[in-house]
Amino acid sequence: MKVYELLAQAFVAEGTSDVFGMMGDANMHWMNALARRGVRLYEVRHEGSGLGMADGWARTAGRPGVVTTTSGPGVAQLATSMIVASRARTPLVAFCGETAWGDQGAVQYLDQRRFAAAIECGFVHVSRADLAEEAVQRAFYLSRTESRPIMLSAPIDVQKQECEDGDQYVPSTDLIPRGRSLPDPAAIEAACDIIRASKRVVIIAGRGARRAEAGEQILRLQGRTGALLATTLQAKNWLCGSTDYHVGIAGLYGDKTAMELLQEADCVIAVGASLNHYTIEHGYLFPDARYIQIDTAPHIVMGNGAVADSYIRADAVTALTELTRALESRSVALEGFHTTEVLHRLTAPLATPAEFHGEPGLLDPREVIHVLDEEIPGEIGLVLGSGHQTDFGTMLFQRSREVLSNYGMFGAIGQAPLLTIGSIVANGNRPAFVVEGDASFLMHLPEFETACRYDIPILIVVMNDEGLGAEYHKAGAAGLDPELAVIPTPELGPVAVALGGGGATVRTADQLRAALAEYVRAPRPTVIDVRITRNIVSIPYRRLLHGEDV
Amino acid sequence: MISIKEEIAVPSPPAHVWEVISNPADVVSCISGAELGAAHDDGSFDGTLVVRFGAVRVRFAARVILELAADEREGRLSARGRDGRRATRFAADATFRVVPGDGPGRARVIVSGEITITGKLAALVESGAGTVITRMTTEFSDQLVQRCAGVDLHPARAVGGGGQWQCPG
Ligand SMILES: Cc1ncc(C[n+]2csc(CCOP(=O)(O)OP(=O)(O)O)c2C)c(N)n1
Numbered sequence: 001m002k003v004y005e006l007l008a009q010a011f012v013a014e015g016t017s018d019v020f021g022m023m024g025d026a027n028m029h030w031m032n033a034l035a036r037r038g039v040r041l042y043e044v045r046h047e048g049s050g051l052g053m054a055d056g057w058a059r060t061a062g063r064p065g066v067v068t069t070t071s072g073p074g075v076a077q078l079a080t081s082m083i084v085a086s087r088a089r090t091p092l093v094a095f096c097g098e099t100a101w102g103d104q105g106a107v108q109y110l111d112q113r114r115f116a117a118a119i120e121c122g123f124v125h126v127s128r129a130d131l132a133e134e135a136v137q138r139a140f141y142l143s144r145t146e147s148r149p150i151m152l153s154a155p156i157d158v159q160k161q162e163c164e165d166g167d168q169y170v171p172s173t174d175l176i177p178r179g180r181s182l183p184d185p186a187a188i189e190a191a192c193d194i195i196r197a198s199k200r201v202v203i204i205a206g207r208g209a210r211r212a213e214a215g216e217q218i219l220r221l222q223g224r225t226g227a228l229l230a231t232t233l234q235a236k237n238w239l240c241g242s243t244d245y246h247v248g249i250a251g252l253y254g255d256k257t258a259m260e261l262l263q264e265a266d267c268v269i270a271v272g273a274s275l276n277h278y279t280i281e282h283g284y285l286f287p288d289a290r291y292i293q294i295d296t297a298p299h300i301v302m303g304n305g306a307v308a309d310s311y312i313r314a315d316a317v318t319a320l321t322e323l324t325r326a327l328e329s330r331s332v333a334l335e336g337f338h339t340t341e342v343l344h345r346l347t348a349p350l351a352t353p354a355e356f357h358g359e360p361g362l363l364d365p366r367e368v369i370h371v372l373d374e375e376i377p378g379e380i381g382l383v384l385g386s387g388h389q390t391d392f393g394t395m396l397f398q399r400s401r402e403v404l405s406n407y408g409m410f411g412a413i414g415q416a417p418l419l420t421i422g423s424i425v426a427n428g429n430r431p432a433f434v435v436e437g438d439a440s441f442l443m444h445l446p447e448f449e450t451a452c453r454y455d456i457p458i459l460i461v462v463m464n465d466e467g468l469g470a471e472y473h474k475a476g477a478a479g480l481d482p483e484l485a486v487i488p489t490p491e492l493g494p495v496a497v498a499l500g501g502g503g504a505t506v507r508t509a510d511q512l513r514a515a516l517a518e519y520v521r522a523p524r525p526t527v528i529d530v531r532i533t534r535n536i537v538s539i540p541y542r543r544l545l546h547g548e549d550v
Numbered sequence: 551m552i553s554i555k556e557e558i559a560v561p562s563p564p565a566h567v568w569e570v571i572s573n574p575a576d577v578v579s580c581i582s583g584a585e586l587g588a589a590h591d592d593g594s595f596d597g598t599l600v601v602r603f604g605a606v607r608v609r610f611a612a613r614v615i616l617e618l619a620a621d622e623r624e625g626r627l628s629a630r631g632r633d634g635r636r637a638t639r640f641a642a643d644a645t646f647r648v649v650p651g652d653g654p655g656r657a658r659v660i661v662s663g664e665i666t667i668t669g670k671l672a673a674l675v676e677s678g679a680g681t682v683i684t685r686m687t688t689e690f691s692d693q694l695v696q697r698c699a700g701v702d703l704h705p706a707r708a709v710g711g712g713g714q715w716q717c718p719g
Contacts (some may be wrong), residue, residue: 015637164590252604254605256605259604259605259606260605263607277670281606282635282637282671283635283637284603284606284607284608284633284637284671285606287607287634287635304635304637305637317652434619521716543603543604543605543678543679544604544680545681546678546681547603547604547678547679547680547681547682547685548604549602549604549605550604550605
């Protein structure tokens with residue numbers, strides 16, 4: 001057997017079912033070996049895009065995504081997407097070919113170890129045939145346990161060596177204990193004391209809580225403590241259909257009512273949320289609160305530079321069950337925020353149709369979000385894109401659905417459609433849509449063709465302001481020339497059709513509804529180019545650039 | 551660093567305007583969200599200021615020094631402070647001068663100064679904080695005019711401004 005076969009076999013044993021990437025001399029043998037073993041290969045148009053897809057795949061599947069490149073130039077293409085995946089703490093293995101071991105004069109030679117370090121991923125080298133399986137196991141082990149991307153770099157000469165048939169491969173999952181971690185009774189006690197002494201409790205549910213499926217337990221604790229429920233951006237809209245006292249996102253993307261209510265809190269209970277500086281605005285969002293934090297991490301320093309008053313290191317379901325039980329046994333029950341006055345404040349609509357101000361042939365971006373939320377059923381997941389436009393969706397989407405946001409993960413534009421493609425593949429080809437800016441979408445336009453080739457039912461809604469909206473608005477605020485950020489785009493509907501998918505360019509709400517109906521009826525790769533006005537500035541921009549209290 | 555350069559036209563005589571502007575209690579009452587604290591032996595005093603950056607309120611505590619040259623009707627104010635979480639510091643230095651206005655019984659107040667914000671809120675300085683300070687300056691001007699005219703001012707309240715995030719994108 002050849003080493004590349006042994007490597008492929010080990011990947012299959014690790015559960016690899018889908019691989020994104022591009023072939024070259026240094027990975028094609030391995031890819032062929034994977035294909036023979038039934039692994040689905042997705043040939044992409046740029047390795048960085050492939051990594052973005054593997055990232056989206058992993059974020060949805062909750063296990064390591066796999067991308068592959070050839071040596072040198074293939075690896076170099078990974079830079080931006082790799083840093084994004086690293087900042088997002090995505091478990092991922094990049095199988096990268098390498099020029100022959102030691103041949104630094106080779107055309108495609110690159111010091112891949114140093115490059116990996118610079119782009120913030122771990123590195124495992126396949127330096128000997130007899131250590132090949134161990135290298136795969138280690139790459140997956142590190143990616144799972146440290147929840148980060150790992151580059152597995154394999155010189156082509158080593159890959160082509162003969163080796164013993166491998167039949168003893170132990171997948172990395174066998175090395176990772178699966179037991180639940182139970183909460184320390186002293187920490188539960190301390191948390192009870194804090195809650196007992198509090199009047200206005202806020203629960204912040206994060207990605208970890210959603211992943212642990214702790215919804216029911218959160219709602220019980222919320223009922224007991226009269227808490228407002230907020231989420232992090234990563235858990236946007238989670239449980240919003242299950243409680244009237246849901247305030248949406250905590251942080252810059254919160255609406256004004258949410259911001260005002262949250263600042264009244266005297267106790268914050270975080271569940272599977274790191275409470276980074278985005279969520280608690282460096283602590284300024286909760287000036288008077290004490291913190292209880294439930295998480296599986298060994299320790300967390302919150303976004304205010306401090307640690308929680310009671311840190312409960314445990315699995316979310318177990319910790320919440322224990323905490324609620326302890327409160328019940330001590331007869332601690334609060335009315336808290338659960339008053340008719342608060343309810344009244346929370347039911348006021350965020351943006352009413354009367355406030356929509358488009359221009360002739362250009363829609364108000366807020367109206368676009370409103371129509372999308374109405375027309376696209378909740379089973380269809382959402383990915384939030386980048387640029388200025390993303391603020392509208394981030395704040396205004398209301399319907400309960402799976403939402404994935406890439407905000408704060410290195411701030412690179414253009415990743416969202418890639419994440420969406422990967423996420424759809426991980427979800428068994430279940431349709432999903434992404435709302436993206438025109439510049440961001442065009443950055444990786446060729447991958448729409450990839451989506452068409454593999455029949456991936458992605459809907460890309462392009463919020464097209466014909467420009468770099470973010471820079472347009474920032475330039476205006478900084479006294480620079482906004483016109484430099486205006487970039488015309490061709491009609492993207494016909495472009496999408498030419499690439500093999502569905503497409504429409506829309507200029508009115510009715511045209512948008514019609515295009516959406518067509519997608520919803522029979523989801524297939526589709527681009528809807530929605531022409532929007534540049535006159536509407538998002539609430540976060542109004543707060544940040546103009547200091548407005550909105 | 552944010553620079554302030556303001557000329558405030560006040561329809562009151564210079565001597566009266568000087569009286570108001572050289573009295574810390576009066577000045578503070580012209581700044582919404584500001585409160586005067588204890589006075590110290592060295593002539594400095596404590597002050598607090600609640601500023602609204604976006605929808606978030608931040609309370610700053612500062613040590614303020616006011617030096618007055620009554621003959622020239624000129625004052626120098628410097629303040630050093632930080633917020634309750636010690637995540638943000640600010641330093642403000644300003645000079646102000648009261649001069650005759652364009653007509654009898656009228657004055658002009660010429661204010662120039664610099665404010666430096668460092669720490670977690672500093673990201674705002676790109677433009678949000680500047681806007682907040684401009685707004686505060688305008689409000690101060692209005693309040694000063696009213697106070698000099700003898701109008702009783704409303705109790706302190708917070709004024710507006712942005713968060714401390716980077717603009718998305
Ligand atoms: C890779 C990368 N290049 C450049 C930028 C700077 N940048 C931030 S937002 C933005 C504009 C994006 O425009 P578009 O996708 O059309 O969205 P809009 O802001 O117009 O809503 C740019 C160029 C970036 N963040 N990442």
